[in-house]
Amino acid sequence: MRQIVCACGLLLTFLHTPALADGAARVVRIGALLPISGAGAYFGVQDREGIDLALDQLAKSPPGGARFDVHIEDSACSPLPATQAARRLLDGYRPDIIIGEECSDATLAVMPLVLQAGVPLLNAGSSALRITDPGNRETFRILPDEVMQGEDLANHAYRDLGARNAVLLHENTNAGIGNAAIFARRFAALGGKVVQTIGFGRDVNDFTAIATRIAALGPIDVIPTYTLEGQGLKITEALAQAGVVRGGGGHAVQLGTIWLPLGFDQQAGKAAEGYVRIVQFEPRDPRPVVQDFVAAFQAKFGHQPTHISAHAYDQIMLIADAVRRGAATPAAIRDRLAATRGFSGVTGSVVFDEHNQNVSRDTIHYVETEADGSFKPLDWK
Amino acid sequence: MFVLAVQQGLNGLVLGSLYVLVALGLTLVYGVLVQINFAHADFVMIGAFSAYFVTHALHGDYLLSLAAAGAVGALLGYLVNAAIFAPLLGKGSELRPLIATIGVSVMLENGALALLGPVPYAFATRYSAEVIRFGPLYLTAQSVIILAVAATAIVLLHGFLRFTFLGKALRAVAQDRETAGLMGIAPDRLIMLTFIIGSALAGLGGALLAPVLVLTPFAGTSVIVKAFAIVIIGGFGNIEGTILAGLLVGLIEAMTTQVLDPGLIDIVVFGLLLAMLVIRPTGLIAERREENV
Amino acid sequence: MSDVPSPVAAASLPAAECRPGWPGRAGAAATLGIVAILPLVLRDSYGRGLLIAGALNVIQALGLDLILGFAGQLDLGAAAFYGIGAYVSTLLVMLAGVGFWPALALGTLAAGVMGGVLALLTVRLRGHYLAIASLGFAVITYQVLLNWISLTQGPLGLYGITPPAGFTDPVRLFYLIAACAVLVFAALRALLASPVGATLAALREDEISAASLGIDCRRWKAFAFAVGSAVAGLAGGLYPGFAGTLVPDAFAPADSFGVLAMVIVGGIGTLRGPVLGAVVLTLAPELLRGIGDARMIVYGLALTLVVLFMPGGLDGAWRMAAARLRRNQAG
Incomplete structure (x- = not known):
């Protein structure tokens, strides 16, 4: 039937x-x-x-x-x-x-x-x-694609932020692992040092321990983070609580990808201060x-x-x-x-190349989150 | 190095306290009913959302929302026991209530999904941003509240079970339901009471977890499997064991994150679980439960 | 022996219930006939995909019912053995160039061995201890598959897996898997009708008494676990060719509950039950798709109600209906 x-x-x-x-x-x-x-x-x-x-x-x-x-x-x-x-x-x-x-x-x-x-x-x-x-x-x-994003991010981190060491945080998925690997490879090729790469599953309950671990590594320049919105928010808060990132009085700058929607910073509040990320779409365009x-x-x-x-x-x-x-x-x-x-x-x-990948990057740019939750575009070439 | 260990130890204790609150409900229910409620995880989730509702929609105080979450948990416990466990008590297959609670769990999760949507909710209280530093160590105010509330709940529960008449009656029912019944104690009412207390603790745990977890309708699932492991490591039905095991698992998680990799947490915790079962199945603090050995 | 399961009988299956749901000749022929024409009725790849998924679930449910319904051991880790069968067979083919059929056999064997080992390790446990131990095993297996990236590719997944040569057509693949299901059914039936079946029934009813009769409970528990897990491993070996990709998420611990639900809803401790349960619970979420967002809520509700109000599951309901039919005809 x-x-x-x-x-x-x-x-x-x-x-x-x-x-x-x-x-x-x-x-x-x-x-x-x-x-x-x-x-x-x-x-x-x-x-x-x-x-x-x-x-x-x-x-x-x-x-x-x-x-x-x-x-x-x-x-x-x-x-x-x-x-x-x-x-x-x-x-x-x-x-x-x-x-x-x-x-x-x-x-x-x-x-x-x-x-x-x-x-x-x-x-x-x-x-x-x-x-x-x-x-x-x-x-x-x-x-x-991940190479376009990752290598670009690594270049800017090294040249424009003067970063010389990095800790990579990524979720254990195709996208997380792939993106982190690309960044690490490029950053190392430029002469930077990847101090640690920390992967985690999507169901991690508490990021405090991870933040503490990073805090104990000494001054870190950049922390590229590859994860979904929910986890991303918790990570940023934990890093601020541990005093690792600028928003918590520390030294490190978190780097984000296109993944994070723009409302994220408002939710993270002060903890997101200094966060730098790639955007392809911006309402103020x-x-x-x-x-x-x-x-x-x-x-x-x-x-x-x-x-x-x-x-x-x-x-x-x-x-x-x-x-x-x-x-x-x-x-x-x-x-x-x-x-x-x-x-x-x-x-x-x-504009598609011969592999049907869009290679036009006219709206790709970087923004940095301010203390009040707004973000300013960075003048990077 | 030492400071780092102490800090991670603190982190572990906070997380462990949360696990204890969730696991206590399971172990209490198991003690009197010899049953597992798979919807327990969803009581945690609903407790978390209740707290969210009170703080963000009604603009109530966070501490008030803890009480609300506990109350909601208690109500859910009452309903599930009345609908599923009580009618099937003594009627043979011990698996049927278990599967029924799986069905309830699916309903609750997807009902919450329909109501609340899949987008994670950002639950921030003024306590989670406030960091208290003492020397090189730090704790957020939220963590302090977690520790305080969990400790209070545990002490109260312990006192209740040990020193009040109702508590002793509960323990009697856990030991031997029939005899307790013969001695004038109404087992059904006590089982209901146990369920309510256990589920209230789950709701409370959810409210405390809400600022920590990624808050979606599926938030309970990440906690519940660990809660099962804790209940076994501590010894089914054993309160002290569960408390100890919960704190231990929290510490293990923090240490594994520090020394190994966060992705390996589950392997370490469940490896420990299996090792315990092989070496010492009665749990950390042995009790007289021969029939399961 | 009454065909109508009274609540008491259904609760603790009487040891004499060793011919549960044996299909007669007519029943067997009818079932085989239906199975044969199904892929010809459903001509699209989605419908045929559903048939294959259903057949795989039938095999899994049968394996679990052996452990749960016939040997009385609560196993919550069925997904792990399914996954072991899938990964072992696929990796042997991809990395070691082993042929599909030997790889399938080895995958089945691996799952069976792991099941036996788990049982031997947890041999002193009964009831919910064993349940959580098996769940813990499922969690560990899943985590190993996820984290051992150099071997399994972890979350990156294995892509481009093809069905065995000669079975790339979905219709033929379905017939292959359905044939395996029929074989498993027949094998289990033979096993349970043999003295082994009586031993397992004794083990299920009362372990202590069984031991006093000289039955080595440890060995028979391990045996039931091993065979049931091997069956799950067999299904696992057949799955990757159908799915085309293999990721650890397909074997998450929670999936064990899906198989458990099929066994319980179908009717525990019967042979027809797991088949019915697997078919119904494979089709139900798909048929409910028309409802839209409330689909899973309805599914959960249906599951709860069936378990609460139908003690013998679907098989029990079938037999009550059949008995009533017979009574009406007779009287």
């Missing part, structure tokens, strides 16, 4: 006809693999907001008369649920393109499936190098496209957008841009995406 119900349900979805070729009310089907449950679930919440806003705006002025439909499946930031979600998406919804996932583990797991189905994958959340480096035709990424986006977002949701929402918004808009240039099938969308020029999103412009 249950199998029959299941089969009927699937049959009904098969009957949903795909996009018509002759432009009359053409529907572009965007599948989304987002973490709705599990540790990364807050990514999913923020992604959805960005997607919803983009869809609203596209509905008002559809490019080339096309309509956009987004169907979300829960990939839970983890490989096995992600592959199951990808299967549901590919078989049931038959998307023209898929966006996702946030977590490198999950993205890497779904890539073979999506490749086999001939559907392009647009990613804006995972930093693992392996996603674009091997040169997968179907996979695109607009976020800088004076470009009209950003200001309009922020205003519309604030009006719709009642709070400021994070970079995750901004990335999700840009993904939809980028796809719309490809469609506007005349793409109707998955293969055509892929080709138009690869040829993207002159697209300027809220997270910056997009």
